Amino acid sequence: MVRNIIIIGANAAGVEAASAARKKDRTAEITLFTSEKNAGYSRCGLPFVVGGQIPSFRDLIVYPPAYFQMLKLNLRTETKVTAVNTKDKTVTVAGLSGITETLKYDSLVIATGADAFMPPIKGREKQGILSLRGLEDGERIDAAVKAGAKSAVIMGAGLIGLETAVALIERGLKVTVVEMLPQILPQMLDTDMAKTVQEHLEAKGMRILTGKAVEEFLGDDKVAAIMAGGERIDADLFISAFGVRANTKLAVDAGIPLGETRAIKTNSRMETDVRDVYAVGDCAESANIITHKAACAQLGTIAVRQGKVAGTNAAGDYALFSGVLASAVTRLFEVEAGVTGLTEASATRNRIEVVTGAISSKTKADYYPTAKPIKVKLVVEKESQRLVGAQIIGGEEVTQRINALSFAIQKQMTVRELAKADTAYAPPLCETWEPMVMAAEMVLMKLR
Numbered sequence: 120m121v122r123n124i125i126i127i128g129a130n131a132a133g134v135e136a137a138s139a140a141r142k143k144d145r146t147a148e149i150t151l152f153t154s155e156k157n158a159g160y161s162r163c164g165l166p167f168v169v170g171g172q173i174p175s176f177r178d179l180i181v182y183p184p185a186y187f188q189m190l191k192l193n194l195r196t197e198t199k200v201t202a203v204n205t206k207d208k209t210v211t212v213a214g215l216s217g218i219t220e221t222l223k224y225d226s227l228v229i230a231t232g233a234d235a236f237m238p239p240i241k242g243r244e245k246q247g248i249l250s251l252r253g254l255e256d257g258e259r260i261d262a263a264v265k266a267g268a269k270s271a272v273i274m275g276a277g278l279i280g281l282e283t284a285v286a287l288i289e290r291g292l293k294v295t296v297v298e299m300l301p302q303i304l305p306q307m308l309d310t311d312m313a314k315t316v317q318e319h320l321e322a323k324g325m326r327i328l329t330g331k332a333v334e335e336f337l338g339d340d341k342v343a344a345i346m347a348g349g350e351r352i353d354a355d356l357f358i359s360a361f362g363v364r365a366n367t368k369l370a371v372d373a374g375i376p377l378g379e380t381r382a383i384k385t386n387s388r389m390e391t392d393v394r395d396v397y398a399v400g401d402c403a404e405s406a407n408i409i410t411h412k413a414a415c416a417q418l419g420t421i422a423v424r425q426g427k428v429a430g431t432n433a434a435g436d437y438a439l440f441s442g443v444l445a446s447a448v449t450r451l452f453e454v455e456a457g458v459t460g461l462t463e464a465s466a467t468r469n470r471i472e473v474v475t476g477a478i479s480s481k482t483k484a485d486y487y488p489t490a491k492p493i494k495v496k497l498v499v500e501k502e503s504q505r506l507v508g509a510q511i512i513g514g515e516e517v518t519q520r521i522n523a524l525s526f527a528i529q530k531q532m533t534v535r536e537l538a539k540a541d542t543a544y545a546p547p548l549c550e551t552w553e554p555m556v557m558a559a560e561m562v563l564m565k566l567r
């Protein structure tokens with residue numbers, strides 16, 4: 120009998136699940152639904168179209184319709200799944216015409232992602248507050264810049280907020296970033312590391328107000344200014360980057376349990392508490408590799424890996440997701456910043472006693488003309504001496520070092536082993552003493 124696999128959401132996690140399912144089952148009927156006009160595009164690329172590095176929003180469509188045709192995947196765009204019935208194993212869908220249909224599934228993958236979050240701030244119903252989540256959002260911001268916006272306020276100094284702020288400065292706008300917490304990139308970096316990035320951004324002309332909450336949106340029908348920390352800030356463009364919230368309504372209505380993070384609870388096969396129903400990507404939670412606690416990191420890298428696992432299982436095969444380290448990188452003007460595993464602050468929150476070591480070095484031999492600064496901070500569990508986290512800020516070559524340290528954490532490497540790593544060297548490529556190794560030496564000194 121032909122297996123019916125239905126996937127709700129056709130972006131990073133959903134498309135990966137469909138592709139994996141097709142690899143395992145060549146005859147299955149696989150149908151993806153998305154309420155958006157476009158499927159399979161990169162949200163991560165949006166700030167770089169706004170910034171002008173990528174010519175068009177169309178360039179972000181990674182999986183064009185031809186891809187779905189080639190794999191014989193039924194893609195239904197602008198079609199919303201309105202209900203899931205896990206008893207009858209059906210979903211109800213509604214297209215643009217409003218006509219509803221009920222379809223049967225053998226396996227269901229929920230990949231409904233996340234939506235931009237707006238806190239209950241006075242005046243939030245006013246027009247003119249944009250966010251950057253989808254292609255149309257990007258087009259709206261681009262249109263506002265083309266229409267002559269000269270200044271912008273970005274609310275939230277996380278990865279998306281800062282990448283958008285950089286993009287708008289590159290387009291010539293005067294940008295103020297308002298962050299409620301005392302530091303920028305609070306999920307990604309410790310305060311000491313974030314300070315270095317903040318100094319770089321301020322030197323590039325970004326005004327950053329930390330420790331200031333947005334209190335009110337001012338203006339008649341349309342927002343003209345915000346109040347933040349008692350200060351009125353006027354601007355032409357207002358972008359909310361307060362974070363995202365897992366899109367779980369369908370699951371909740373269907374009685375599929377959420378977990379501690381309020382995202383959909385899953386096991387290591389990405390299966391929910393309801394049999395044959397999987398959840399992946401920004402709407403799902405998985406265990407953190409170090410703490411084993413539920414985590415919902417809402418990153419594209421995690422979405423595709425979870426999607427692959429769920430798709431394989433939905434097609435009747437067996438695959439396991441190894442968990443979340445939440446490795447992430449970003450580039451802000453000439454500075455790259457990356458994290459893997461726990462920050463010192465998150466280790467403390469998880470009651471893990473740690474020792475840290477940070478060093479500043481160069482990305483090439485010190486005498487090499489284009490050598491750039493690099494700072495590596497390691498977070499090591501005191502008792503086991505295992506590496507549990509790393510942060511790097513540098514002018515280049517951050518990503519592959521973060522990846523190397525992510526492997527080290529996954530392989531439970533101790534700081535002593537890392538200090539003995541056999542690394543490579545050539546003057547135009549790296550220092551004799553690899554910065555990661557020097558940071559490990561620093562931790563060892565503290566441990567002694």
Ligand SMILES: Cc1cc2nc3c(=O)[nH]c(=O)nc-3n(C[C@H](O)[C@H](O)[C@H](O)COP(=O)(O)OP(=O)(O)OC[C@H]3O[C@@H](n4cnc5c(N)ncnc54)[C@H](O)[C@@H]3O)c2cc1C
Pocket residue numbers: 127128129130131132133152153154155161162163164165166198199200201230231232233251252253279366369399400401402417418419420421422448
């Ligand atoms: C500006 C920006 C920059 C980013 N940069 C990075 C980065 O550099 N690195 C990184 O790892 N991650 C990054 N991310 C995060 C990454 O984009 C997300 O983690 C990823 O898109 C999650 O994929 P997903 O498939 O789970 O969800 P989504 O991409 O949100 O897709 C879910 C889809 O489901 C659809 N849907 C929801 N409900 C229904 C329904 N009832 N019926 C039909 N369809 C429905 C939605 O319309 C949507 O199309 C960035 C995100 C943004 C916004």
